[in-house]
Amino acid sequence: MTEKPPNIEFSSVLAACVHDMKNSLFMLLQSIEQLAASENMADEKKQELAKLHYEAYRVNTNLMQLLGLYRLEKKSLPLNVEENFIADILDEMVAKNSLYLDNRGIEVTCEVDSDLVWYLDNDLISNLLSDIVNNALRYCDRQIALSAYISPQNELVVQIEDDGDGYPEQMLNFSLHGDMAEFEASSGRTGLGLYFAGLIAESHKNESKRGYIQLRNGGRFGGSVFTLTLP
Secondary structure (H helix, E strand, C coil), X not given: CCCCCCCCCHHHHHHHHHHHHHHHHHHHHHHHHHHHCCCCCCHHHHHHHHHHHHHHHHHHHHHHXXXXXXXXXXXXXXXXXXXXXXXXXXXXXXXXXXXXXXXXXXXXXEECCCCCEEXXXXXXXXXXXXXXXXXXXXXXXXEEEEEEEECCCCCEEEEEEECCCCCXXXXXXXXXXXXXXXXXXXXXXXXXXXXXXXXXXXXXXECCEECEEEEEEECCCCEEEEEEEEC
């Protein structure tokens, strides 16, 4: 008699593994930060640690995206919408990447009123912005600008600009309902981050309005410009 194979739902197993990996990565990031703080370490070693920290943090962000997509598939991605100070969110983006920023000599400016508040899901939006900042760090030359303001339409607008070469053409044509296979995985731009960002933005709604993202090239530095708009 042939035994039936166990009924294993791969997505649930993957989600459980992601949780475990996130915990391990958190400990790894802490250890890297402690090592980098050592005064007796050579500059060359600190630079290598900074690269390692950046890559570990990027993997952590990707794992958070996988969890978010899993919960969305299971229709269990609840929004925890609360009042948040936008300056705190942007400052945290800079603080988490300070080791890499210092070692690469990248200048980051934040332009946002300290008293600007908005209702949003802090965890989801922070993870969304973390991925965009990570990509800006990878492709910029020396400058990144983070800004946030209230538009004339009474919507929150958050922008991330860099002085790199800009988005490739296939990314400028990004559509949340398009084909992710159009992105070139070999170039490191799979479209997963943008897909996740679009879903998270759309999940924030106010009456008939929904959040959305926009990509363009130009801005103050002539490079990539990512815009998140929330109602």
